[in-house]
Amino acid sequence: MTLELLNRDIPADQAQAGTAGKPAGADVFGRIGTLETRLARNDREIEAAQRIRYKVFVEEMNATLSPDAMRLRRDFDGWDLICDHLLVVDNAIEGDIEDQIVGTYRLLRQEIALAKGGFYSASEFMIDQLIENHPDKRFMELGRSCVLPDYRTKRTVELLWQGNWAYALKHGMSAMFGCASFHGVFPEEHALALSFLHHNVAARDEWAVRARPELYHNMDLMPTEGINGRKALAAMPPLIKGYLRLGAMVGQGAVIDHAFNTTDVLIVLPIASISDRYINYYGADAGRFAS
Structure with a gap:
């Protein structure tokens, strides 16, 4: 299912940071060494992020996109x-911003x-249904997460989560969710x-959410007594393990995405469920890497 092409009439409160007379760097959520995380400031930076996604999803993971996307790479x-597009930028890379987004x-x-x-x-x-179950809560969706191979390190992941956490606090979000993928x-x-x-x-009770019936694939493929937890965690993509460490739940049923060559599960992460250990690490005000 695809969304119809939308007009670019972005609301004023969603205008990209850094364009309202703020000093340079005022929109940066965090820094570690030469890396920083912030939102994309203009179409040029968004297109650069889309090229990073192409490199990872198509060139590395064999996704098949629309003809226009494949032609434009x-x-x-x-x-x-x-x-909004969260970026990790390596300021040590010489060149234009297109070369610095990792x-x-x-x-x-x-x-x-x-x-x-x-x-x-x-x-x-x-x-x-998930949204309707929580009329008092505000949700945000996370998606299209990717990092270039040379930057798949602890500090890059920390900065991405610093950015997500700071963004959620800034906008008063109550919960995060999004698709996470197994290859194939x-x-x-x-x-x-x-x-x-x-x-x-x-995810159960008021947080329960299921795959769409026409796309549902059973995840109950082994009896619980036959599951070795350590081996199961070792078999998971790093992104999913990272969500679980934060306190995430998973929806019922997996979905096969043939275009992206993945098997998707839905991650559900109420802000209140995030482990105190991680809140203390990043800072209750998202200030851990903000200086």
Whole structure:
């Protein structure tokens, strides 16, 4: 399912940071060494992030995008027009900003999504019911996470989470969610990890959310007594393990995304569930790497 191409009438409160007379660097969420994390400031930076996504998703993971995206060598869709784009930039790299962006995340707040056509994850999971169960909460969607191979290090991941955390606090978000992926389109190849998620961290009660019925693939592929937790965690992509460390839950049912050559699960992370250890590490005010 794809979103119709959206007009670029971004609300004033979503205007990119750094364009309202702020001093240079005022929109930076965090720094470690030569790396910094901040939002994309203009279309040029968003297009550079899309090229990073193309390198990871197409050249590395064999995704098949639209003909226009493949021709332009950029991963883009309609949601890019309404999302904020979190970047990790390496200022030590000489050249233009296109050369300095090494990682990215796509962030979408509930009020923007509902006004502009919905969440990306709703094409695979029944997000509307989750939102309806929490009329007093504000959700944000995380998506399109990727980092260039040479930068898949602890400090890059820390900066991405610093940015997500600072963004959530800035906008008063109550919970995060988003699709996370296993490589390949055969869930049975990930039976151990998927079964562990199903039996141990399934979102329940008011947080329960399921894959869309027509796309649903069972994650209960092994009996609980046959699951070795340590081996299951070792078999998971680093991004999913990172979510679990923060206190995330997982929706019921997986979805095969043939275009991206992945098996997707839905991550659900209430802000209140984030481990105190991580809140203390990043700072209750997101100040850990802000200086």
